Amino acid sequence: MATLKYSRQREAIKEFLATRKDHPTADVVYQNIREIYPHISLGTVYRNLTLLSDLGEILRLRLSDGVDHFDADTSLHYHFICKDCGSVIDLEMDSIDHINASAGRNFPGQIDGNVTYFYGTCKDCLLSKPMEIS
């Protein structure tokens, strides 16, 4: 029953993701893996990204830009999205899971967790922007 078989394409996808800290999309993964396996199919990339995230080996990030991003770092951490350049950056910060209790205080259902990301302007975009006259 659905024994997982080795696949070099899946390994390549996993290895590629591990080298990246910028949370690439499926298409970016596809474009990069094609340099190693020129005949790989986009469908294979999607299937394996879904499989790996179902297995918990990678994270699927659904941000507000309508495209899924993938992250090889499955430890608890948070993300920042630059609204100027769209880049996704890891944040080093303490857990904010205490907000779950706050959310559950007046709520009759069961709260299991939260999805949180931060947005603003990244360092590079701050520097490249013209000075604001204040």
Add this chain to the structure above:
Amino acid sequence: MATLKYSRQREAIKEFLATRKDHPTADVVYQNIREIYPHISLGTVYRNLTLLSDLGEILRLRLSDGVDHFDADTSLHYHFICKDCGSVIDLEMDSIDHINASAGRNFPGQIDGNVTYFYGTCKDCLLSKPMEIS
């Protein structure tokens, strides 16, 4: 330049949203408005939902289900998504904007805000589920 003109379709969409607390999708809005304006186009619904959210009169919620939800309540509040039935419910809780400071502590960019929602099982789904044997 681009003076806003009145449209009865847009008014109907706004009024419909104001009567609902369940954050309907564009298609749900479409199906309901059709009872009043049977010839309204889905494109008109999308165009006006986008226009209204650009004007800040409604909120566009991008959750993880791949479909946009819309909310006539533009005041600061948070949402809960039931992972069993998918319903979107308002939470009554204090602001959690203090997490922005926590996120900015070791981050060189500028943090403007956060997107946060909670997930779990709603009251109705808890009740309708078979008892867990513990």
Add this chain to the structure above:
DNA sequence: TATAATAACAGTAATCGTTACTGATTACGA
């Protein structure tokens, strides 16, 4: 009030990210 300019419309086609299908290939236990 009549007219002209143009925002908004209905209907439909196109786009885009993603998923499903199909027949060929590959991994791997017996």
Add this chain to the structure above:
DNA sequence: TCGTAATCAGTAACGATTACTGTTATTATA
């Protein structure tokens, strides 16, 4: 080595959303 089933490449289909086109309705102005 062989059989079976997972995986593949290639491609078609899908669903949400957006863009296009010719028509209609709103509104400023004459």
